[in-house]
Amino acid sequence: GNSVTQMEGPVTLSEEAFLTINCTYTATGYPSLFWYVQYPGEGLQLLLKATKADDKGSNKGFEATYRKETTSFHLEKGSVQVSDSAVYFCARRSGGSEKLVFGKGTKLTVNP
Amino acid sequence: GAGVSQTPSNKVTEKGKYVELRCDPISGHTALYWYRQSLGQGPEFLIYFQGTGAADDSGLPNDRFFAVRPEGSVSTLKIQRTERGDSAMYLCASSFGERETQYFGPGTRLLVL
Numbered sequence: 001g002n003s004v005t006q007m008e009g010p011v012t013l014s015e016e017a018f019l020t021i022n023c024t025y026t027a028t029g030y031p032s033l034f035w036y037v038q039y040p041g042e043g044l045q046l047l048l049k050a051t052k053a054d055d056k057g058s059n060k061g062f063e064a065t066y067r068k069e070t071t072s073f074h075l076e077k078g079s080v081q082v083s084d085s086a087v088y089f090c091a092r093r094s095g096g097s098e099k100l101v102f103g104k105g106t107k108l109t110v111n112p
Numbered sequence: 113g114a115g116v117s118q119t120p121s122n123k124v125t126e127k128g129k130y131v132e133l134r135c136d137p138i139s140g141h142t143a144l145y146w147y148r149q150s151l152g153q154g155p156e157f158l159i160y161f162q163g164t165g166a167a168d169d170s171g172l173p174n175d176r177f178f179a180v181r182p183e184g185s186v187s188t189l190k191i192q193r194t195e196r197g198d199s200a201m202y203l204c205a206s207s208f209g210e211r212e213t214q215y216f217g218p219g220t221r222l223l224v225l
Contacts, residue, residue: 049213
């Protein structure tokens with residue numbers, strides 16, 4: 001089964017609202033964790049990453065903290081913009097492997 | 113600089129036909145990856161090359177799928193005897209090396225009729 005689980009979408013927010021997209025993982029050892037974003041009509045882009053427990057990844061106002069005790073890597077942003085509308089994918093890469101394992105994605109729509 | 117490019121952007125074929133999908137990685141990237149993304153799902157790993165050799169092909173679904181990277185740069189994903197279930201977006205990514213960030217191309221959307 002899929003070892004990365006994201007909250008199901010779609011998520012619709014108003015501009016300046018607070019965003020949380022939950023992500024939990026199962027893996028042996030200490031995986032690296034990622035959030036990728038896919039804007040409409042574009043390819044997947046790395047948004048942020050964390051490679052060890054308690055690391056916080058951040059970019060473009062988004063943050064996610066690697067929580068080993070809860071096996072989570074939730075994505076947050078304090079004030080979303082219309083331009084943040086996209087599909088967000090959580091992913092993990094386990095030690096000893098190069099492949100990324102992705103969640104199903106969460107579609108975010110931000111309305112003005 | 114140029115990102116990962118994939119051709120064609122769209123491919124429509126008939127059941128049973130053979131198709132080739134091409135990926136041009138970012139210049140200087142030694143690692144190359146293929147993923148497949150079905151509608152409403154996240155990408156699923158198919159195969160990973162380090163240089164010319166396939167270092168991990170554990171994601172290829174069956175022997176109808178094959179990929180090559182003969183000169184350590186461009187890669188071709190080959191699908192024989194296509195089936196309707198092969199319809200998906202095929203994504204290519206490249207990275208400077210192991211444990212480095214993977215940069216994705218725009219994908220090839222394959223439709224098998």
